[in-house]
Amino acid sequence: MLCDVNPSDNVSAFPMLAMTFNPDQTYLMRLVKDGNRLEVQRGTYRFDEWNRRLYLHTGGQEQSYTAVVWFGRELRIEGRTPQNQAATATYVRSNLRVNPPEAPPTDRRPR
Numbered sequence: 001m002l003c004d005v006n007p008s009d010n011v012s013a014f015p016m017l018a019m020t021f022n023p024d025q026t027y028l029m030r031l032v033k034d035g036n037r038l039e040v041q042r043g044t045y046r047f048d049e050w051n052r053r054l055y056l057h058t059g060g061q062e063q064s065y066t067a068v069v070w071f072g073r074e075l076r077i078e079g080r081t082p083q084n085q086a087a088t089a090t091y092v093r094s095n096l097r098v099n100p101p102e103a104p105p106t107d108r109r110p111r
Helices: 008-013
Strands: 002-006 016-021 026-033 037-048 053-058 061-070 074-080 086-092
Touching: 016 086
Parallel strands: none
Antiparallel strands: 002 086, 016 026, 026 037, 037 053, 053 061, 061 074, 074 086
16 A cells, blocks of 8 residues: 655656555556546566566566565555656555456346
8 A cells, every 4th residue: 555655746656556466476456547547457466576676567568666575564666757756655565455346237137
């Protein structure tokens, strides 16, 4: 869950609001698209702790971030703003999970 962005005026550089990383190397992420639309993204991930890189794979694309995990409770991701300024987002572990979007209701009336 997103806890802090430093510098604070660069929050738009990190559209990822919350992430759930599963032991099977899959993830679900809640993010902001187009400034105000919430979306859930799913994919696979790989974390290389020696090179401090988090790789996220979704829809045939890969994104990578400089990342550090602190004591299994905090994830810090470094990034750049559209103006090429350095920014860091801190995510903290919580008991809340990102859930996949619900399937549309189906009509189960007998015919």
